[in-house]
Amino acid sequence: MxxxxxxxxxxxxxxxxxxxxxxxxxxxxxxxxxxxxxxxxxxxxxxxxxxxxxxxxxxxxxxxxxYSSRVDVKNELAAAEEAKSAYVEAVSAKSVGDILADPELRQFATAAGSAAFKVNCIQCHGSGAQGSPGFPNLNDDEWLWGGNIDQIYQTIAHGVRFAGDEETHVSEMPAFAEVLEPQQINEVAAYVASLEGQADTPDLVPAGAQVFADNCAACHGEDAKGNKEMGAPDLTDAIALYASGQAAIAQQVRHPKHGAMPAWGERLGDVKVKELAIFVHSLGGGE
Incomplete structure (x- = not known):
């Protein structure tokens, strides 16, 4: 030792x-x-x-x-579902117009719609609903298919150019590269750009106005203010779904892009679609 x-x-x-x-x-x-x-x-x-x-x-x-924390969470979720069940039933029973007229129910639907928007819609329209190229900004007051509460509900429920729904919005701008001469496309692009004060070749505007009247006014209107029944956009404002400027307009005239939106009615159910409609309408641009 x-x-x-x-x-x-x-x-x-x-x-x-x-x-x-x-x-x-x-x-x-x-x-x-x-x-x-x-x-x-x-x-x-x-x-x-x-x-x-x-x-x-x-x-x-x-x-x-x-003891089980999972059981606690399950019970808390069940209690929350029970607490809001009366509101959900009211949303189910009432039209979107009636929901808007009820302040308490409108507040509930707006909050629920905001949550649903974050799960289902921000991938295209952005987390702030500000949109992106090809996907509309939902905060402004420019609506392709109408911005009142019933029209918003219809668009969300049935979508746009969605093949799986018979009530979906359908419109399609033709490819004018197969209809108009290249010079005519440049002229009408100059005219449409001039409506926003962005024409690169002002000398083409007068001729473009005639091309527009002959080929485009049927959908976009003689004043180029658009047509919500056809999903034709207003061409006089500075809001562009894909790109702005005369060159971009000419490209859209030649080979137009056509966006699509799913029909959310079957996927989410009527209650959730109503809540989404109320939320989108509340963003500030609803008519």
């Missing part, structure tokens, strides 16, 4: 460990620390017996108290 080594300065026994001439003193842990450590061990054992703790093949030990 080796002889104990005592540190000369402190008079404390060493552990026998030494690093670079520095010896470790064998100072015991404070009693209060040891008892606290032992208490945590006892607490851990008691906790694992009282509460779910030990994993098994397909579940875990349930614990003597039978």
């Amino acid at each position: 080796s002889e104990k080594q005592i540190d000369e300065l402190s008079g404390v026994e060493t552990t026998g460990h030494e690093w670079d001439g520095i010896q470790e003193l064998n100072n015991p842990m404070p009693r209060w620390w040891l008892w606290t450590f032992y208490a945590t061990i006892v607490w851990a054992v008691a906790y694992s017996i009282a509460y779910p703790a030990w994993p098994m093949i397909s579940t875990a030990t349930t614990g003597l108290l039978g």
Whole structure:
């Protein structure tokens, strides 16, 4: 048995460990620390017996108290569903117009629609409903298919150019590259750009006005203000769904892009579509 080594300065026994001439003193842990450590061990054992703790093949030990945080969450969700059931039933029974007229129900539908929008709509329209190229901004007051509450509901429920719904909005601008001469396309593009004050070749505008009257006014109107029944956009404002400027207009005339929107009625159900319509209408651009 080796002889104990005592540190000369402190008079404390060493552990026998030494690093670079520095010896470790064998100072015991404070009693209060040891008892606290032992208490945590006892607490851990008691906790694992009282509460779910030990994993098994397909579940875990349930614990003597039978507590489950999953059950708590399930009960809380059930209570929340029960609390809002009266509002959901009211939304189901009323038209979107009647929901708007009821301040309390409108507030509920707006909040529920906001949540549904974040799950189903931001992928195309953006988290702030500001839109992106090819997807309309829902905050302004420019509506391809109408912006009153019934029209918004109709658009969400049945979509746009959605093959799986017989009531979907349908319109399609022809590819005028097969109808007009290249010079005529440049002329009408100059005319449409001039309506926004962006014509690159003003000398083509007069001829373009005649091309527009002969080929475009039937859908977009003689004043180019658009036609919501046909989904034809207003060409006199500065709002462009795909791109702005004379060159972009000419390209759209040649080979138009046609966006599509799913019919959400069958996917989400009538209640959720009503809530989405109320929320979109509340963004500020609803008619």
